[in-house]
Amino acid sequence: MKSLSILAATLAFSTAFGGAAFAQTDLTMWYHGAGSTVERDLINGIITDFNGSQTEWKVSLQEFPQAAYNDSVVAAAVAGNLPDIIDVDGPVMPNWAWAGYMQPLQLSEGALDGFLPGAIGTYNDQVYSVGLWDAAVAMYARKSTLEKFDIRMPTLEEPWTREEFDGILETLKASGEFEYPLNLGMADQGEWYPYAFAPFLWSFGGDLVDRTTYETAEGALNGDAAVEFGEWWQSLFTNNYVPGTSQDMADHETGFIDGDYALQWNGNWVAVNTLAALDDDVVFLPAPDFGNGPKIGGASWQFGVAATSAHPDGASAFIEFALQPKYLAAFSDGIGLIPATAEAAALTKNYAAGGALEAFYALSEQQAMLRPVTPGYVFEALEFRKALSDIANGADVVDALDAATDAINADIARNNNYAVAP
Amino acid sequence: MRPNRSKSLQSNTLAGWLMSGPALLLITLFLIVPFLLAFWFSFTNQRLISPNPTQFVGTSNFEQLLGVGALVLEPETAADGSLVVADDGELSYPRVREFTRNNPDFQHLNGMREWFGWDWGNSKVLVLARDLVFMKALTNTLFFVAVVAPLQSLIALLLALMINQKLLGINVFRTVYFMPVVVSIVVVSLLWRFIYDGRSGLLNNLLQFLSFGQFQPVDWLGNPDTAMWAIIVMSIWQAVGFHMVIWLAGLQNIPLTLYEAADIEGASSWQKFRFVTWPGLRNTAVLILVVITMQAFALFSQIDVMTNGGPLDSTQTLVFQAVQRGYEQQNIAGGSAISVLLFLMVLTISLVQRYVTRER
Numbered sequence: 001m002k003s004l005s006i007l008a009a010t011l012a013f014s015t016a017f018g019g020a021a022f023a024q025t026d027l028t029m030w031y032h033g034a035g036s037t038v039e040r041d042l043i044n045g046i047i048t049d050f051n052g053s054q055t056e057w058k059v060s061l062q063e064f065p066q067a068a069y070n071d072s073v074v075a076a077a078v079a080g081n082l083p084d085i086i087d088v089d090g091p092v093m094p095n096w097a098w099a100g101y102m103q104p105l106q107l108s109e110g111a112l113d114g115f116l117p118g119a120i121g122t123y124n125d126q127v128y129s130v131g132l133w134d135a136a137v138a139m140y141a142r143k144s145t146l147e148k149f150d151i152r153m154p155t156l157e158e159p160w161t162r163e164e165f166d167g168i169l170e171t172l173k174a175s176g177e178f179e180y181p182l183n184l185g186m187a188d189q190g191e192w193y194p195y196a197f198a199p200f201l202w203s204f205g206g207d208l209v210d211r212t213t214y215e216t217a218e219g220a221l222n223g224d225a226a227v228e229f230g231e232w233w234q235s236l237f238t239n240n241y242v243p244g245t246s247q248d249m250a251d252h253e254t255g256f257i258d259g260d261y262a263l264q265w266n267g268n269w270v271a272v273n274t275l276a277a278l279d280d281d282v283v284f285l286p287a288p289d290f291g292n293g294p295k296i297g298g299a300s301w302q303f304g305v306a307a308t309s310a311h312p313d314g315a316s317a318f319i320e321f322a323l324q325p326k327y328l329a330a331f332s333d334g335i336g337l338i339p340a341t342a343e344a345a346a347l348t349k350n351y352a353a354g355g356a357l358e359a360f361y362a363l364s365e366q367q368a369m370l371r372p373v374t375p376g377y378v379f380e381a382l383e384f385r386k387a388l389s390d391i392a393n394g395a396d397v398v399d400a401l402d403a404a405t406d407a408i409n410a411d412i413a414r415n416n417n418y419a420v421a422p
Numbered sequence: 423m424r425p426n427r428s429k430s431l432q433s434n435t436l437a438g439w440l441m442s443g444p445a446l447l448l449i450t451l452f453l454i455v456p457f458l459l460a461f462w463f464s465f466t467n468q469r470l471i472s473p474n475p476t477q478f479v480g481t482s483n484f485e486q487l488l489g490v491g492a493l494v495l496e497p498e499t500a501a502d503g504s505l506v507v508a509d510d511g512e513l514s515y516p517r518v519r520e521f522t523r524n525n526p527d528f529q530h531l532n533g534m535r536e537w538f539g540w541d542w543g544n545s546k547v548l549v550l551a552r553d554l555v556f557m558k559a560l561t562n563t564l565f566f567v568a569v570v571a572p573l574q575s576l577i578a579l580l581l582a583l584m585i586n587q588k589l590l591g592i593n594v595f596r597t598v599y600f601m602p603v604v605v606s607i608v609v610v611s612l613l614w615r616f617i618y619d620g621r622s623g624l625l626n627n628l629l630q631f632l633s634f635g636q637f638q639p640v641d642w643l644g645n646p647d648t649a650m651w652a653i654i655v656m657s658i659w660q661a662v663g664f665h666m667v668i669w670l671a672g673l674q675n676i677p678l679t680l681y682e683a684a685d686i687e688g689a690s691s692w693q694k695f696r697f698v699t700w701p702g703l704r705n706t707a708v709l710i711l712v713v714i715t716m717q718a719f720a721l722f723s724q725i726d727v728m729t730n731g732g733p734l735d736s737t738q739t740l741v742f743q744a745v746q747r748g749y750e751q752q753n754i755a756g757g758s759a760i761s762v763l764l765f766l767m768v769l770t771i772s773l774v775q776r777y778v779t780r781e782r
Contacts, residue, residue, distance in 0.1 A: 071749070074471060099471040189730060245732060246644030248619055379751055393646065393733035399535065402519055403554070406533050414467060414753070416474055 024051070024058035027314050028083035030073065032301060034063035038334045045330070050321045057314040059085070077101045082306035084315045089191065090131065090299025091371040091381070094123040098375035098418060102128050103307045106316035111323060118298025118368045119340035124420060129302035130319065132328050133337035136364040137196050137296045138284040140256055140264040140274060146283070149175065153283070156362055160288040162232070169241040172262045182242045183261035186392065187252040189245070193385040194371060196265060197233075199287060199295035202369055204229035208384055209408060214374040215417045217408040221384075222401040229290070230387075230397035237392045245389050268360045272336040275356050284359045287367060298368030300337065338364050375418045379411045457765070463758035470752040483759035489552030491531045493521055497544050505544065515546055522550065556760065559731075559738040562650060566657075566739065567718040574658045574718075575665060575710050582669035583699075596670075600663035607660060611727035614656045618642035618728075643729055646736040653724050653737055661717065665710050672706030673699065708779045712772055719768050740764045 029047070033039035040063060047059045062083065064072050070092065076082050077099070088096060096102045104126040112120055112130060121129030146153060149171050154160045160168065172181035185192055198208060206226030209217045220226065236242045243251065256264035257277045274282050287294040303322065305315040328344035331337055332351060338360050339345045350357035371377055387404040391397055412418060464483055468476050497513040498506045506514050518536050521528045531550060537557055539548035551557040585596050602610060617624045620641030629637040642652040676699060684694045722741040725731060731738040731746070740760055748757025 077471075095471060098473065100473050101471075244641070244644055246620055246641050248621065251621070382750060389730075389732055390734055393644075395734055398517075398519065402523065403535060410533075411751070411753070415469070415472060420473075 024054075024056055025311055025314060027057050027059045027085060027309075027311060027318065029059050029061050029085035029318070030069075030083045031061060031063050031087050032066045032069035032089075034065045036335070042327075042330055042334050046322050046327050047318075050318055053321065054317075057311070057317065059318050073101070077306075080308065082308050084306060084309040084311060085318060086304055086306055087301050088121070088129050088304050090118070090121055090129070090302050091191075091194075091373075091377050093121045093129045093302065093304065094373050095375040095378045096304075097123045097128045098420060100307050102304045103309070103312055104128055105130065105305060105319060106313055107320050111320050114341045114343060116298075116338070116340050116364055116368070118300070118364060118370065119302065121299065121302050121304070123373060129304035130323065131300055131302035131340055132322060132331050133300060133340055134298060134364045134368065135267055135269065135300040136298075136338055136360045136368065137199070137265060137267050137287070138271075138360060138363055139287065140266055140271075141262070141283050141285055142278065142281045143283055144281055145172075145262050154285050154288070156286050156294075156366060159286045159294040162288060162290045165288040166235075168263075169236075169239070173239070173241060178262045179255070179260040180241065180243050181262045182236070183252060183255050183264040183266070184236075184242045185247075185252050185264075185266060186243060186245050187247040187249045189385065189389070191381065193388055194381040195297045196267070197388055198371060198384060199297050199367075199369065200233070200290060201226060201229045202295045203287065203290035203292050204232070205292045207372070208380045209372050209374065209376065209412075211372060214372065214376065215412055217380070217405040217412075220405075221387075221408065222398070222405040225291075226401055227398055230391050230401055232290070233388065234391050234394075234397055237394075245392050268338060268357060269336050271357050271360070272350070280356075284357065284363075286359075286363055294367050295369050296363055296367045298364065298370050376408070376412050376415065380408050383407045457761075460758040460761045463755050464762045466755055468754040468758070470749065470754050472752075479755070483755050484763070485552075486756075487553050487556045487759055487763065489534070490537070490557075491534050491550045491552075493518065493528075493531060493548045493550055494542070495546040495548060513544060518548065518550070555731075555735055555738055556743060558735040559740050559743045559760075562736070562738055563719060563721065563740045565650070566654060566721055567715060569654055570658060570718045571711065571714045574662055574714055575707075577658065578662050578665035578710070579669050579703075581662065581666040582673055583695075585666070586670060586673045599666055602660045603663040605660075607723045608727055610656070610660050611724045614652075615643065615728050618652050618656075620644055644733055646734045649729055649733060649736045653721075653728065656728075657718075657721070657724055661714075665714060668706060668710055668713075669703070672703045676702035708775070711779070712775055715771060715775065716768055719764065 031039075031043055033043070040061075043061060047061055051058050070089070073082070073086060073088075073096070077096075082101065086102070088102070093102065105128065107127065107130075112127065115130070116134045118134040119131035120127060121131070145151075149168075151168050151171070152160075152164070169181045172178060185196065194208070201207065204225045206223060206229055207220040210220045237244055243255075251260065253270075255261040256266070257274060268284075271284065287296050303319045305312050305319070309315050323340075325339075325341060325344035325347055328339040328341060329347035332339040332344070332348045336350065336357065338357075339348055339351055342361075345351040345361055346353070349355060351361050352358070372380060374380075383404040387400045390400045465478060465480060466476050467479050495515045495518070497515055500506050508514050522531045522534045524532070534550035534552050535554040537549045537551040537554060539546055541547075581599055585592055585599065620626070620639060620643075623639075623642070625642065626637070626639040630639065640648060642648050680698045680702070681694060684698050689697070720741055721739045722745065725737050725739055725742045726745075729737040731742055741764065744757045744760040744764065746757075747753045747760065
């Protein structure tokens with residue numbers, strides 16, 4: 001009996017001291033990409049490399065499906081159970097930073113040099129998150145279709161104008177060869193609406209909220225420019241140029257490849273598959289210019305550190321480790337996303353000079369505009385989505401935009417103008 | 423013997439509490455406490471995510487939800503006092519937003535939206551709502567309950583009468599009718615989305631086939647006129663089996679001797695139903711009516727999966743709005759206020775139903 005307790009004590013001591021001398025401090029990380037084996041392999045690759053590169057930290061990964069990820073983080077934050085490292089959708093970051101879920105990164109000087117602006121998440125002049133990639137949206141078309149209907153190939157310098165674009169839709173519709181001339185992806189009723197369609201509004205000269213103060217949407221979302229946008233938006237549906245809000249997800253995914261839709265407004269994450277199906281017939285064109293320059297949305301998923309993390313230095317060290325060009329390039333090759341730096345782009349198959357997706361890098365660099373950087377964005381996005389759905393379904397344009405404006409203003413007022421808590 | 427027995431029952435109260443303990447604990451934890459919290463939150467400005475402290479705001483959440491106003495629109499007149507008539511012969515009216523947005527003379531209407539209205543001579547009388555989406559959710563939910571409660575209980579009763587017969591293989595039919603109940607409502611909703619699909623849905627194809635191609639495809643879930651009906655049909659189909667089984671249990675509790683007596687007296691089938699079956703089903707009927715009403719008020723999953731409240735708010739419901747506000751819009755106070763209103767409504771209706779159907 002006695003020898004047993006001595007043995008136990010010895011074991012306990014040796015574990016405690018031995019652990020202190022050799023074990024690495026555990027860091028947990030949450031990631032939104034459950035279900036994608038490609039992403040899991042990539043992330044796990046980085047984690048293995050990091051854990052092996054030093055003796056201080058040991059990162060372990062927990063994955064969530066994207067649809068449940070934000071809810072999980074919010075629930076964990078309320079319960080005080082956040083991991084050390086989280087990933088966060090760029091436009092949502094200010095909300096979490098404002099709520100006190102996240103803390104600024106501790107990156108070394110110059111760590112973010114050369115990064116695409118959309119990959120850096122700044123709120124209140126501090127960097128809270130950084131992405132290994134950015135995403136971009138482009139107009140997918142087939143060269144053969146453009147040639148057949150004598151449609152000019154737009155360039156970054158000379159994008160389609162509004163008149164030109166409307167005319168193209170009209171021509172494609174009149175040809176009768178397609179079910180719809182354009183697929184906007186109305187089936188994807190999540191963050192896609194504000195991400196993909198707010199740039200049209202920006203190009204018309206409107207916005208989701210007045211960006212000088214972020215305290216009102218009046219005049220931005222229901223001003224003349226926004227109403228003009230709304231009427232154009234509605235015309236797409238009344239003219240049957242695009243499928244409506246009840247579009248089937250399957251049609252959205254395969255419609256362009258099958259030839260049901262002549263054009264498609266879609267993100268670069270489907271580019272790899274589209275290239276595989278259509279080969280070099282597919283081209284990725286810049287957004288049309290509706291008066292205030294062509295725009296697309298910037299910022300995708302990014303990495304940040306939870307406010308409750310006991311080891312922010314270790315968490316930041318991991319994030320900085322992950323920012324190496326080879327990892328940026330690996331993610332790009334794996335899922336087609338835009339590498340966050342030019343250096344990394346040169347290492348990739350698709351974004352290197354002459355690569356099939358090179359156009360996206362230029363799009364991201366030149367046209368990307370961030371969604372409003374404010375904690376209120378989360379609510380603004382919902383109201384914008386509702387207004388666009390209602391207008392597409394035939395609601396009065398002015399009334400729908402007024403309603404969204406009022407709701408956004410009420411939300412901002414309810415939150416003390418989203419002032420940063422003292 | 424008798425006093426002894428009642429004493430032995432009472433002496434075991436501890437065991438009774440112990441046995442019901444786990445259930446009571448869970449009910450308290452997951453039903454009573456959350457409800458009390460919701461009740462409290464509905465009088466505050468509680469947010470899901472916020473660094474700001476919670477403040478007590480009185481009844482303003484309820485005023486925001488329930489606020490209504492009236493506006494009489496006079497037709498526009500030309501300079502000489504004559505009415506302006508548009509090309510199509512219609513009178514023209516000023517836009518509602520001129521009164522409801524930043525108009526100092528109509529402060530009390532600020533931010534309201536047109537709900538419904540009617541013509542009054544040359545003028546238009548409009549009822550405005552401060553929270554139009556909530557009002558639509560409220561009317562949609564009441565409409566859903568008003569259609570589903572009687573229809574579903576009636577169909578369930580007919581099915582129960584059908585499968586209560588002693589026929590060969592009747593269990594097959596019982597299984598077939600009951601099957602949708604055991605399938606998750608989310609799965610059923612996803613499947614029915616394919617059935618209702620406007621382009622190549624099963625329903626459109628079927629109707630076209632039956633009408634020899636005369637039928638024009640309808641976008642069932644994408645059309646404000648048909649979306650709610652589509653949800654209603656699918657909801658009735660999914661849950662009817664459950665109530666059918668309860669009816670069936672009630673039917674099988676009716677003593678066969680009563681039917682034999684009725685046969686001897688030469689009663690017709692209708693008379694047997696009217697004077698034997700229906701009185702025997704009284705308690706079952708009360709139960710089913712109350713249960714269906716409560717379930718219908720809780721309409722949520724179908725909306726969340728199939729329509730998201732659209733198109734044009736035609737399928738908004740109270741529970742869907744409560745969840746949307748509380749969770750998606752991070753406005754716990756607003757969602758709580760809707761839950762409290764819903765609770766009060768269901769409670770009132772249940773009490774009325776109990777009173778009307780009480781034993782006399």
